[in-house]
Amino acid sequence: MLFLSQIINGLQLGSIYALVALGYSMVYGIIMLLNFAHGDIIMVGGYVAMLTIAAGVHPILAVILAILACVVLGVMIDKVAYAPLRSSPRISLLITAIGVSFLLENLAQNIWGANARPFPNSSIIKGSAINIGGVHIGNTAIVTIAVSLLSMVVLTFLVQKTKRGKAMRAVSEDMGTAQLMGINVNNTITFTFAVGSALAGIGSILYCCTYPQVSPTMGSMLGLKAFVAAVLGGIGSIPGAMVGGFAIGMAEVLVRAAGLSDWTDGAVFAILIVVLLFRPTGLMGRPMTEKV
Amino acid sequence: MRQRVQIPMPVRYLINGVLIVLLFLLGQVLISTGVLSSYYQKILLQVGVYIIAAVSLNVATGYLGQLPLGHAGFMAVGGYTAGIFMKNFPIKGMPAFVLAILLAGIVAGIFGIIIGIPALRLKGDYLAIITLGFGEIIRVILLNIDTVLGFKFTGGAAGLMGIPKYTSFPIVFICVAVTCLAIHTMMKSRHGRAILSIRENEIAAESCGINTFYYKTMAFVASAFFAGVAGALFASYLGLLVPSDFGFMKSIEILVMVVLGGMGSMLGSVLAAAVLTIVPFALQSISQTVADYRMVIYSVLLIIVMIFKPSGLLGTYDFSFTRILEKLINRVGIHDGVAKKGEKSR
Numbered sequence: 001m002l003f004l005s006q007i008i009n010g011l012q013l014g015s016i017y018a019l020v021a022l023g024y025s026m027v028y029g030i031i032m033l034l035n036f037a038h039g040d041i042i043m044v045g046g047y048v049a050m051l052t053i054a055a056g057v058h059p060i061l062a063v064i065l066a067i068l069a070c071v072v073l074g075v076m077i078d079k080v081a082y083a084p085l086r087s088s089p090r091i092s093l094l095i096t097a098i099g100v101s102f103l104l105e106n107l108a109q110n111i112w113g114a115n116a117r118p119f120p121n122s123s124i125i126k127g128s129a130i131n132i133g134g135v136h137i138g139n140t141a142i143v144t145i146a147v148s149l150l151s152m153v154v155l156t157f158l159v160q161k162t163k164r165g166k167a168m169r170a171v172s173e174d175m176g177t178a179q180l181m182g183i184n185v186n187n188t189i190t191f192t193f194a195v196g197s198a199l200a201g202i203g204s205i206l207y208c209c210t211y212p213q214v215s216p217t218m219g220s221m222l223g224l225k226a227f228v229a230a231v232l233g234g235i236g237s238i239p240g241a242m243v244g245g246f247a248i249g250m251a252e253v254l255v256r257a258a259g260l261s262d263w264t265d266g267a268v269f270a271i272l273i274v275v276l277l278f279r280p281t282g283l284m285g286r287p288m289t290e291k292v
Numbered sequence: 293m294r295q296r297v298q299i300p301m302p303v304r305y306l307i308n309g310v311l312i313v314l315l316f317l318l319g320q321v322l323i324s325t326g327v328l329s330s331y332y333q334k335i336l337l338q339v340g341v342y343i344i345a346a347v348s349l350n351v352a353t354g355y356l357g358q359l360p361l362g363h364a365g366f367m368a369v370g371g372y373t374a375g376i377f378m379k380n381f382p383i384k385g386m387p388a389f390v391l392a393i394l395l396a397g398i399v400a401g402i403f404g405i406i407i408g409i410p411a412l413r414l415k416g417d418y419l420a421i422i423t424l425g426f427g428e429i430i431r432v433i434l435l436n437i438d439t440v441l442g443f444k445f446t447g448g449a450a451g452l453m454g455i456p457k458y459t460s461f462p463i464v465f466i467c468v469a470v471t472c473l474a475i476h477t478m479m480k481s482r483h484g485r486a487i488l489s490i491r492e493n494e495i496a497a498e499s500c501g502i503n504t505f506y507y508k509t510m511a512f513v514a515s516a517f518f519a520g521v522a523g524a525l526f527a528s529y530l531g532l533l534v535p536s537d538f539g540f541m542k543s544i545e546i547l548v549m550v551v552l553g554g555m556g557s558m559l560g561s562v563l564a565a566a567v568l569t570i571v572p573f574a575l576q577s578i579s580q581t582v583a584d585y586r587m588v589i590y591s592v593l594l595i596i597v598m599i600f601k602p603s604g605l606l607g608t609y610d611f612s613f614t615r616i617l618e619k620l621i622n623r624v625g626i627h628d629g630v631a632k633k634g635e636k637s638r
Contacts, residue, residue, distance in 0.1 A: 085602075
């Protein structure tokens with residue numbers, strides 16, 4: 001029974017990682033950029049939700065506002081910091097992403113203070129836990145898993161069945177050819193950032209409901225672990241990000257359940273290293289070939 | 293045609309040696325006459341430590357063209373090695389410190405090999421991430437190893453306390469000079485050219501018969517070695533090491549120095565390390581609110597530099613006193629009336 005509730009915990013954490021990992025993976029797939037700022041978008045989303053609820057806004061409206069804020073921030077970051085660097089070497093783009101992440105974290109620290117603040121999770125997810133055959137399942141866990149799965153289904157539909165999704169797939173396949181085929185590449189990239197950031201916003205609310213506090217640095221570790229999940233699944237691959245997210249969440253919960261909670265971060269990075277060594281393209285990634 | 297005047301190598305070494313000694317004497321005089329108060333001396337020592345850290349990271353970032361994000365991990369390895377060694381070595385004093393610095397470099401270098409061999413098989417973003425992972429793992433191990441071993445080894449989260457403080461101006465100065473000299477001579481040798489060729493184009497380098505894996509590892513280990521030296525100096529400067537000092541943020545801070553100064557420019561790294569270490573202290577003395585925003589300013593600077601001058605402020609330009617001297621001599625020679633070069637530049 002204990003084992004089963006640990007599985008539920010793993011699924012809960014894993015679904016959040018999966019949502020965040022999707023954002024990483026989509027952005028990487030389309031412009032080959034490791035968006036270090038993705039984790040910090042999550043942090044901003046958490047703060048927006050907390051502050052609007054504290055200001056007396058209805059929780060549902062606050063959640064929508066937080067997701068919108070994430071979308072606007074994500075698109076803005078792309079337009080201001082990444083768009084001017086489309087044709088420069090990858091290393092400059094990566095350093096810029098680190099700079100943006102650094103900027104958001106320190107701005108948040110200066111504006112909202114360095115200390116963690118409580119998050120009003122009970123006003124967003126109401127109700128009590130349920131019991132199924134002696135297994136105690138928290139309400140937050142059910143909502144988190146359900147919302148994540150729903151988001152993933154919507155995303156899969158968006159990418160596979162709509163025209164926009166087709167454009168996204170085309171641009172990530174070959175940007176130049178996609179442009180020749182009449183696809184507006186810049187719009188598609190912006191759209192990708194918007195979708196990724198919206199997922200980050202949803203992930204942010206769910207994360208804050210699971211661990212009810214917000215702090216300026218909460219995004220960096222969450223972001224890094226979600227990134228590990230994206231790499232594990234094969235970066236650039238959408239189903240890979242989902243699988244990777246659940247795997248990392250599960251691994252983390254199991255390490256913690258084994259009484260090694262101090263080592264969870266180390267374990268996650270150890271998984272990353274092992275994956276990169278034996279299967280650098282991840283579980284579902286496409287093999288890379290290098291042209292001379 | 294007149295031959296361009298070239299200063300012969302032994303004379304070059306002599307000139308540079310004299311310059312270094314003069315710089316050292318200047319520092320000593322400033323300290324002994326009390327022009328630099330103990331507060332300024334402390335800043336100066338920190339500048340030295342960060343110069344070594346930045347110059348060593350520049351080997352992997354600027355010259356080799358990779359982006360390791362775990363440099364603070366090597367500093368941590370060096371710092372803890374030196375700290376534990378000095379606390380337990382029977383002989384105390386300067387000889388122990390010198391030994392500790394060397395040992396710190398060597399242990400960090402060994403970690404460089406251990407991490408480099410798997411990490412350098414990957415490229416670009418993947419290398420950045422795997423080194424980030426290793427850096428974080430080093431931090432987690434330093435934080436938790438005590439509970440596994442069951443005795444006091446690293447001091448855990450409270451930190452390694454009571455490290456003898458030997459870091460002083462002369463030893464930091466010597467370390468900075470030796471680091472710069474060693475890296476400079478390495479980069480001017482055939483090994484250095486091999487490393488540069490990997491940065492320019494790895495496949496082309498490999499088809500020219502360069503053992504890219506060997507040279508990548510070599511540059512990586514050199515980078516780790518000097519990071520370990522910086523860590524040892526840092527440990528003996530503070531007297532206390534805490535694992536959280538060597539997190540991801542520290543690696544980024546050093547990377548910012550290298551990138552702003554110019555990837556591939558030693559002068560750039562030195563200047564950026566000095567300026568970025570001094571600026572916070574200077575800001576603090578002006579106003580606390582400005583000092584609070586220093587990280588914000590850094591990150592904005594980093595983004596702006598990347599957008600407008602991706603190679604960093606100095607690019608790959610490097611300072612060479614003898615080159616300037618040669619130019620001056622040649623300029624004077626022009627007045628004897630041979631080439632028209634001088635006209636152009638005026």
